[in-house]
Amino acid sequence: MDFSQEYQEKLCTPAEAVKVVKSGDWVDYSQTCSIPVKLDAALAARHAELADVNIRSSITMQPLKVVEEGEGSFTYNPWHCSGMDRRYIDQGKAFFNPMMFRNVGSYYRKGYAPVDVLMLTVSPMDAYGNFSTGLTNCCVQDIVDVAKYIILEVNPNMPRVYGTTGDHIHISQVNCLVESDEAIPTAMAPAATEIDRKIAEYIFPELSDGMTLQLGIGGMPNALGALVAESDLKDIGMHTELMSDGYLTLYKAGKITNMKKEIDRGKGVFSIANGSRELYDFLNENQGIYSAPIGYVNHPETIKQFKNFVSINGCIAMDLYGQVCSESAGTRHISGTGGQLDFVTGTFECVNGKAFLAMSSTFKDKKGTVHSRILPKFTQGDIITTPRTQVPTIVTEYGMAHQVGLPTWMRAENIINIAHPDFREDLIQAAEAQGIWRHSNKR
Numbered sequence: 001m002d003f004s005q006e007y008q009e010k011l012c013t014p015a016e017a018v019k020v021v022k023s024g025d026w027v028d029y030s031q032t033c034s035i036p037v038k039l040d041a042a043l044a045a046r047h048a049e050l051a052d053v054n055i056r057s058s059i060t061m062q063p064l065k066v067v068e069e070g071e072g073s074f075t076y077n078p079w080h081c082s083g084m085d086r087r088y089i090d091q092g093k094a095f096f097n098p099m100m101f102r103n104v105g106s107y108y109r110k111g112y113a114p115v116d117v118l119m120l121t122v123s124p125m126d127a128y129g130n131f132s133t134g135l136t137n138c139c140v141q142d143i144v145d146v147a148k149y150i151i152l153e154v155n156p157n158m159p160r161v162y163g164t165t166g167d168h169i170h171i172s173q174v175n176c177l178v179e180s181d182e183a184i185p186t187a188m189a190p191a192a193t194e195i196d197r198k199i200a201e202y203i204f205p206e207l208s209d210g211m212t213l214q215l216g217i218g219g220m221p222n223a224l225g226a227l228v229a230e231s232d233l234k235d236i237g238m239h240t241e242l243m244s245d246g247y248l249t250l251y252k253a254g255k256i257t258n259m260k261k262e263i264d265r266g267k268g269v270f271s272i273a274n275g276s277r278e279l280y281d282f283l284n285e286n287q288g289i290y291s292a293p294i295g296y297v298n299h300p301e302t303i304k305q306f307k308n309f310v311s312i313n314g315c316i317a318m319d320l321y322g323q324v325c326s327e328s329a330g331t332r333h334i335s336g337t338g339g340q341l342d343f344v345t346g347t348f349e350c351v352n353g354k355a356f357l358a359m360s361s362t363f364k365d366k367k368g369t370v371h372s373r374i375l376p377k378f379t380q381g382d383i384i385t386t387p388r389t390q391v392p393t394i395v396t397e398y399g400m401a402h403q404v405g406l407p408t409w410m411r412a413e414n415i416i417n418i419a420h421p422d423f424r425e426d427l428i429q430a431a432e433a434q435g436i437w438r439h440s441n442k443r
Ligand SMILES: CC(=O)SCCNC(=O)CCNC(=O)[C@H](O)C(C)(C)COP(=O)(O)OP(=O)(O)OC[C@H]1O[C@@H](n2cnc3c(N)ncnc32)[C@H](O)[C@@H]1OP(=O)(O)O
Pocket: 083, 215, 216, 217, 218, 219, 241, 242, 313, 314, 315, 316, 317, 326, 327, 329, 334, 335, 336, 337, 338, 339, 340, 343, 363, 373
């Protein structure tokens, strides 16, 4: 088998490749590190001749030309937002696409998310005609299966990552391809703050040897990663939606062996990766790691097979009823549901599952005013990411608030105990007015 002739026949320039896009089409860019840079620029250059083209993607890490140069012709619809995506939404150039992450693949398969053209970055072809999907497995197989036309942007900087379904695309499935040597975008995790470190210290005693760990984004998971790296904990397993540098720190410290995992033993599993170039090099042809579809990684049926599973994610605000908002600030869109509800739900199903949602107790706005993240009730349009029926333990720098199985007055008391002291009295009065404060509650 020699696929080099087919490769040459399908090779074209970005401008030639994007000619297939018509007004009214839905174009899919895969997500985050796999967004095709040259094809995006070539498509944006056609803005004067196109109208009402919809782009689907997520978590952009560098400017999208169709958004920045194609206003009026292209509408960008992210499934999940990076800082850049939320600025596009703030500017009215993009519109969030709500989703449950484990189900996104089925949105494509069931026809709710049509795809006229798929274009994405992949690593160079191997001897068998396969292009690795590299850092983004996610739901690429579902998109490939339904896309009417597939264009690859082949880039030697995309690591070749082994995996299950969705880890590669064969040249026979592809309509055309272009070549690129653009750097794959990197994302540096925010430095951990003193508050992050305090939260990590509350969670740390809940961890044990042999656990399987899912870490979300942000400074707090990094702080926890650093604590674990310096601890005596051993034989940790990785099963995570997002692989970022926090895990690389744990691998480098010898903490992750994956040998105690009940499933996928010996393999660290992720669905999307973004972080440093060092992380991408670590993933390249690493047989100890595999990428898998989000529909597998995030599914409660998968997660429940782990006995000792620990899930740690961030949130933005919560109310005294135990509802958690992790994706908006009032009506301002911030990030997305992502895998939060998937992991909270799945972890509850595990024999010894422990899920934590973490946030600082207060937020300082751009004018310097300090607000409590713990609110009496949500009234400003905040989106509920984790409903109170599924909410696990909440952690701030003042401690942990257990919620599962507790009546309203106990939930409210636990939540107020982890609020910033300056806001506690007002919260107690609100709880009383809302009828969720019992006369014997501690003050
Ligand atoms: C990868 C995984 O996590 S896997 C599965 C889990 N997925 C999830 O949990 C998804 C939902 N969670 C998240 O997206 C994140 O954990 C977040 C958004 C809650 C926290 O992430 P961080 O990176 O620590 O958020 P950060 O503190 O930088 O705030 C993000 C933005 O929200 C704004 N913001 C945060 N809290 C508030 C608030 N209470 N009021 C107003 N704005 C706020 C910040 O100002 C910032 O906006 P800016 O970029 O315009 O300045």
